[in-house]
Every structure is written in C-alpha cells, then in structure tokens.
Amino acid sequence: EERACPVQLRFRFRFPLCLGRERFNLFVCLSVCLSAFLSVYLSVCLLEMNGDESGESNPEPEEFIALEDFTGSGAEQLSFAVGDRILIHDQSCADWWWAEVEGRYGYVPSGYLHHPDAEVEDGWQDEEYFGSYGTLKLHLEMLSDRPRTETYRQVILSNSTALRGKVVMDLGCGTGIISLFCGRLAEPAAVYAVEASAVAEHTERLVKLNGCEGVVTLFKSRAEELNLPSKVDVLVSEWMGNCLLFEFMVESVLCVRDRWLKEGGMMWPSSATLSLVPCQADDDYSQKVEFWENLYGLDYSCLQPVAQEEFFSKPKFSHQLKPEDCLSTPCDVITLDMHTVKVSDLEKLRGEFQFTVERRGTLHGFSAWFSTFFQSLDEGGPTLELNTGPHSEPTHWKQTLFMLDAPIPVEEGDCVGGAIILHRNPVWRRHMSITIEWRKKSRNEAAFSEVKSKRFPMWR
C-alpha cells in the first residue's frame, strides 16, 4: 500500500504510519479546502491593505478634523486647511493615511489630524487659564490700564440713571471693579458678580470693604455652570483678548447671554471691531533680520531666512505701532454685534480690506487692534468707545504685528488689497490662527500682483 501511494510517503513523517487510504483521502480533501480558503482570505487582506483608490475598500471611513494647514507635495498628497473635516479611508500606515477631502483622494499626514471623539486633556486649558487670573499679577496690569478701566467706569456713570432698579451681571468680575462701579455710581437692584478664578476670595472682601455687600452678590463659579435667582437686564464683561478674540472668553459671554439675558437686554460691550493697517516696522526688521548680515566682519547672512522663520512666523503681541508707521488709513475688517453673534460664527471669521498707500515707504507687515462700543441704555444716548489703536491712548493690549516674509517697497497711491481670516483652533479652544492674504497694485499698473498669503498661529 505504501509503495502504491507515493503521496502518502511524502507525508510519512508527519502522519502516523497507521493512516489508512480513506483517512488519507479525507486529509487531502481537507488540505485542498484549507489552502483554497487561505488563498481567498489572503487576497482579501491584500486588497484591503493596498486600499482601493476610489475609497470603497473601507466601508466606514472615519471623520477627522485638521489641526493645522497642510500643503501636499505631488499628486499623491492632499492639501487641507485647519478645521477641515477629512474622511479617512485607510489608517494602515502610521504616518500617512488614505483620505478624502471634498471629493479628492490622496495621502494626508496623520499627525495633523484629530479625531473629534478623542479625549483632549483640556482643550480649554482652564487650569492654566484660571490659574493665571487667580493671582494679582494680571489684575495689576488690567487695573493699571486707565483707558480700559476708565471706559467701563464712564459707561456705568453715564448710564447711572437708567441702571436704577436693573439687574446687572458682571461676567468675569476679577477683583470686582465693574461691579463696584455699579454699586457705587448707580442704584441697580442687584449685581451678580461672577468669577471662576481664585481671585474671587479677595473680591468677596473688596465688596464688603467698599460697602457694596447689599447690592453685589458674588458667584464663585464658572459662568457656564451658574444658577442665578433671575435673568438680567444688563450683561457687562471685559472679555477682549489680543486681536479681539484670543483666549475666547467671548464664548462664555455668548453662552451666558443666551441663557441669562432678558429679551431686549443690554450687552456691554454692545459691539466690537477688529481693525487692520499695512505698516512699516523698521526696528523689528533691522533688529531681527538685517542684524545677521555681517557680524564682526563675518558673513552671517545665511542665518537671515532662519531668523525670519524664528521671529516672524508668529504674530508679535504688545507691539507699539507708531502712528507714523501706518502706511494707510486703518480699516475695520471684522465687526461683531454682541447681541446677535453666535458661538458658531467664531469658528471662522473673514474680513476684506483695500488700502491706498498714503506715503512712500516699506511694507513690512500689518498691524491689528480692536475697539469696543457701549450703547446707551437711554434711547439716543451717546455710545462710548474703547479704542486700542495707535491713534488712541495706549492700553495694555497695545497692537499685534504680523510681519511678512519679505519687505515690499511701496509708493504713495499704491493699492494693497486682500483678506484676513481668523480660524479658531478646533482642539485648543482658546487659540486661533490668522491668515493674511494680500496683493499689491502700483499706482501706474492696471492689474494686481498675484495673491500672497501667510498664516500666523496664535499660538497653537
């Protein structure tokens, strides 16, 4: 039998010698079935691994959000902008995923993407944020800022008659300065002073020390978690950050407005604008870039692009723009109506500009600042303004400077047009990036140059 069945001989070493022909046939059948199954299984796996370029291999693609802009190189990579929603079809490679963006397919770097359900430790960075307001350092800076604090005092004073009997909320009262202005300069029925940071411990004492405990009630809580005795007639807050929105405390203000402001109630500030101007910044450019030209008789110029990248890729906070460095009349690029703006509107804000250069000079970049406006409670009463621009008394915000990658010579009459886009960070909710797009047209030219663009993270 063994001789007649050489096949069996081949398996001799694997199977006991007592294996009969029937069992052997059964074994051969099973082996053939198993190898057929394995080859089908392997081809399916291989197909999935290679990915069907139409995106159909994975029936359930997952949606991710772009954390940063990405410019793909070559036809295989997809470009996208921060905040874009991206469908991922294949994550089998750790660094590059097969993706779909608005009907286009290609590879995207996985490190730029965030899954909406993924736990971010604290996208609001509340511990750090409220920690910084818990000591006196920032309050010293804010209270030393006279134009800022005096504007709020004037708002309360000039509305003192109309505030009689009204219920006011001071959201983010800090040391309670605005609440104390209300308690001392007007006769509101109640002031709800809300503060989440540890500075509230001192606020409580300040309210008593200034004899306002009868009217000012302190709520040591995050404003979003409040439980108040009643809705309010006026919601006042000092929420503004660099470039108006940085820190995004404004979101808390809008959430509280929707929950606690009476129908027809008043928001202070009532509106806010972001202004922009093309500017010269000789000192910044010469100290940070030109500096590297020649040092002690040595050629250091190869470090200039490195310096450019290191010092000018992010905006400069606390820039003191001299009025004479403005190359044009400033322009309001974004306006928020605080009675109607929605939290979702803050995800992406875009403003257009068109400047006419007013003198010969060098365009180094753009400078931005904000103004806030406080409507009167009395019909036809004056609207008060806090302007943090270079033509007003300096405030602690000063201005924000956005340096371009290369200086552009400009002449009187030239046109600089473009847009500014504020893109809120989808994960780090107190941060945003600002993209400035611009193009220039010389006085004697008919057409604009091609559009250039630079994105400035602030700070993430």
Ligand SMILES: C[S@@+](CC[C@H](N)C(=O)[O-])C[C@H]1O[C@@H](n2cnc3c(N)ncnc32)[C@H](O)[C@@H]1O
């Ligand atoms: C810019 S400071 C203004 C302080 C004070 N109103 C003033 O004018 O001096 C903002 C304050 O709001 C508080 N704050 C921010 N977001 C808050 C929130 N969601 N709930 C409660 N307090 C908040 C901060 O802790 C900080 O003290």
